[in-house]
Amino acid sequence: MDLGFETIGNATAICHDGGPVLATDPWIVGPAYFGSWIHQHQIPERQMADVKSCKYLWISHGHPDHLSLESLQLLRDAEILLPDHYGGRIYDWLKSEGFRVWILKDGHWTQLSDRMRVLSLADCHQDAALLIDLDGHLVVNTNDAGDRGAGKFVRELVPKYKDSFLLALMAYGDADMINFFDESGNRIPPTAAKKEPLGPGIAMILDMYGIGSYVPFATLHKYQRTDSAWVNEFITTPEEIGKGFESDSKRMLPAYVSYDLIRDEATPIDPPEVPGDLYAPEEFGDNWSDELEPADVEKLKAYFAPISHLQSFLGFLNFRVGGKDNTIDVNREKFDRGITFETPRQSLMDAVEWKIFDDLMIGNFTKTTLHGDWDKQGAEALYPDFNPFVAKYADNGGAYTKEEIKAYFAEYKRRGFFDFGPSEADARAKVALAPYLGD
Numbered sequence: 001m002d003l004g005f006e007t008i009g010n011a012t013a014i015c016h017d018g019g020p021v022l023a024t025d026p027w028i029v030g031p032a033y034f035g036s037w038i039h040q041h042q043i044p045e046r047q048m049a050d051v052k053s054c055k056y057l058w059i060s061h062g063h064p065d066h067l068s069l070e071s072l073q074l075l076r077d078a079e080i081l082l083p084d085h086y087g088g089r090i091y092d093w094l095k096s097e098g099f100r101v102w103i104l105k106d107g108h109w110t111q112l113s114d115r116m117r118v119l120s121l122a123d124c125h126q127d128a129a130l131l132i133d134l135d136g137h138l139v140v141n142t143n144d145a146g147d148r149g150a151g152k153f154v155r156e157l158v159p160k161y162k163d164s165f166l167l168a169l170m171a172y173g174d175a176d177m178i179n180f181f182d183e184s185g186n187r188i189p190p191t192a193a194k195k196e197p198l199g200p201g202i203a204m205i206l207d208m209y210g211i212g213s214y215v216p217f218a219t220l221h222k223y224q225r226t227d228s229a230w231v232n233e234f235i236t237t238p239e240e241i242g243k244g245f246e247s248d249s250k251r252m253l254p255a256y257v258s259y260d261l262i263r264d265e266a267t268p269i270d271p272p273e274v275p276g277d278l279y280a281p282e283e284f285g286d287n288w289s290d291e292l293e294p295a296d297v298e299k300l301k302a303y304f305a306p307i308s309h310l311q312s313f314l315g316f317l318n319f320r321v322g323g324k325d326n327t328i329d330v331n332r333e334k335f336d337r338g339i340t341f342e343t344p345r346q347s348l349m350d351a352v353e354w355k356i357f358d359d360l361m362i363g364n365f366t367k368t369t370l371h372g373d374w375d376k377q378g379a380e381a382l383y384p385d386f387n388p389f390v391a392k393y394a395d396n397g398g399a400y401t402k403e404e405i406k407a408y409f410a411e412y413k414r415r416g417f418f419d420f421g422p423s424e425a426d427a428r429a430k431v432a433l434a435p436y437l438g439d
Contacts, residue, residue, distance in 0.1 A: 003115060003135055004261040005165075008047045008269060009039055010065050011143045011218040013167055015132055017113040020050040023078075024058045024130060024141055025218075030070035032221075033363035034347045035284030036228045037065055040220040040237065041256065041271040056081055056112055058104075058120070060143045061127040062090050062396060064359060065221060072099065081110075083120045083128030084415075086408055087398040106415050107153070109133070123148040124412045125388060126396040131157070137261050138164040140211060143218040144175070149412075149419035151209070158210045165259070166206060167217040170198050171236040175219070177361035178231065180378045181369045188378050192234035199245030199252070206250040216241045216255035226278050227288070227365040281365065286344035291322030296349055301328050303352045306400040309389045314338065315372070321345050337372035339386070358391035375428075384429040405436045413437070 001016040008014070011025040028051055031038050043051075052074065058081045059067050067090065072080075080101045082091055094101045104110055104120035111117045115135035122128045127145035131138065131154070138161040140154060158164050169175065171192075178190035202214050216238060223231045238255035245252045253259070256269035281288065292300075297319075304310065304317060315335035319326045320342035329335075341348075343366040351360040360366050374381045393399045399408040412418040420426040 001258065001260055002262055004259045005132070005134065005139055006047055006050065006256075006258045006269065007167065007215050007217060008256050008271070009043050010221055011060070011141075011167075011169075012043075012047075012051065013132075013139065013141055013217075014047060014050045014054065015116060015134060015139070016050075017116040017134065020053045021113045021116055022056045022058060022118070022132070023051045023054040025060055025066040025143060026051050026057055026071050026075060027065050027068040028071045029074065030068060031224065031284075032064035032068065033359050034225075034286065034350070034365075035279065035281075036223055036225045036363035036365060037221045038224045039274050040222050040235070041273050044269065044271050047269070051075070054078055058082075058118065058130055059090065060130065060141075060145065061085070062356070063144070063362070065218075066143065069097075081118070081120070083122035083130075085122050085126050085128070085396065086124075086411055087396060089396050089398065106417060121150040121153070121417055122415075123150065124409065124418055125392045129154075133161075134261055136162045140164060140166050140168075140209070141217070142166070142168040144169045147421055148417075150417040151421075152419075153417065155209050163213070163264075164209075164211040165213045165215055165253075166209065166211045167215050168205070169218040170202055170205075170214075170216065170241065171219045172196070172198070172234055172240075174231050174234045174236075174364070175221075175362070176379050177364060177366070177368060177382070178234070178379060179228075179361075179364045179367050181367055183369060183371060190234060190378065195234075195240070197244030198236070198241055199243050202242075202245055202252065203247045203250060206247070212249075213251040213253050215253045215257060220255060222274070222276070223364065224277065224279055225281055225284065225363070225365055227281050227286075228363060229278050231364045232276075281344060285346040286365075287346070288344050289322050290345040291324050292319065292326050292345055292348075296345070297326050297328070299349065299352055300326070303355075303357075304328060304330070304390075307389055307394050308401050309385065309405070313385050317341070319343070319348065320367075321348060337374070338370075339382075340369040340371065342367040342369070355395040356391075357395060358387065361387075380425075383425065384432040388429075402436065406438065409433065409436050410438070 006014040015022040119131040129142040173192035180188040254268040258267045311331040316338035318340040
């Protein structure tokens with residue numbers, strides 16, 4: 001392909017200018033989330049070769065379906081481009097592993113080839129969008145990132161281009177933790193069980209940004225662990241993504257597509273499905289009968305204790321491991337509210353050691369129970385007070401105390417791409433973050 005792009009795998013876009021130049025989020029081999037996630041479809045040999053031929057890789061954020069160390073070991077000849085995430089955790093780690101890494105300044109174009117330039121937009125949840133200008137054609141790759149303040153910038157930019165394409169996560173909702181139980185031990189049906197048609201929402205977001213075409217993206221995974229395979233009932237398949245899509249001016253393109261911009265031609269890529277083989281958690285080092293050792297409990301205490309915001313709303317955390325409860329006090333004055341995580345020891349302690357607690361829950365083998373009075377149930381209950389403060393601001397941003405979190409948000413506000421939207425979730429986030437945002 002002379003000029004254009006391909007999409008394959010989970011969130012991998014391969015951009016061409018006289019040949020492959022850039023690949024995004026190259027998870028091309030191995031599983032993710034402690035062996036839980038795999039691709040729905042294989043990556044064909046040609047696209048695999050194209051990824052390996054790219055001079056540049058862009059990695060949006062640290063989740064293992066985007067940053068795959070096993071995949072990166074096959075791509076060491078490439079230069080890695082990163083969003084300007086506060087704290088620089090991914091940059092520091094990749095540099096220590098011997099990779100060539102560059103940080104892209106927010107809102108600034110970087111030329112990668114004669115007809116290709118890119119612009120990165122990092123957000124306060126340690127995710128990012130990448131805008132790709134291919135000789136006057138615009139690809140907007142938002143992968144998992146929502147609009148946390150850069151939407152106005154994108155909307156003003158889109159009309160300046162010949163045509164535009166949106167690559168974004170649109171799914172029923174299993175790409176977050178959905179393995180929740182009530183206090184009687186009954187699983188709470190996830191929102192993904194409703195399987196509400198995605199097409200109307202896709203048409204709406206295209207209209208909102210003024211973007212011409214949508215390509216399904218960051219969506220097509222499935223589960224291979226026997227303790228998470230139950231989620232396969234709720235995954236989103238390529239055939240389902242476009243249901244309900246209607247528009248006189250916008251297009252829905254195939255989930256895996258090769259788009260030739262010179263010919264203005266979309267060619268579907270039809271990769272074979274990955275076999276649905278299942279594997280026991282022991283294959284990935286997890287034995288549900290293993291109990292925590294006293295030293296493990298101390299590590300858990302040391303991990304959560306510095307995250308000061310937890311004390312504002314949470315009484316305790318309980319880790320049920322090997323059938324045994326291990327309760328950690330957070331704030332005894334709020335002991336009527338707590339969370340139980342029932343999970344295997346190995347993945348739990350790896351998540352604590354590597355500071356990737358989010359990964360433990362997104363794998364959806366960990367069982368989560370909320371105790372006491374919560375405004376919401378299921379995954380919504382842990383936003384915005386638990387998950388972002390643990391997994392985004394602390395684990396990835398290195399911001400634990402009130403002053404550190406104030407500095408964290410002051411930097412994102414300074415860059416000019418931070419804001420709240422009109423949704424209920426954004427309204428709740430604005431309330432939770434009020435003590436840290438200043439005037």
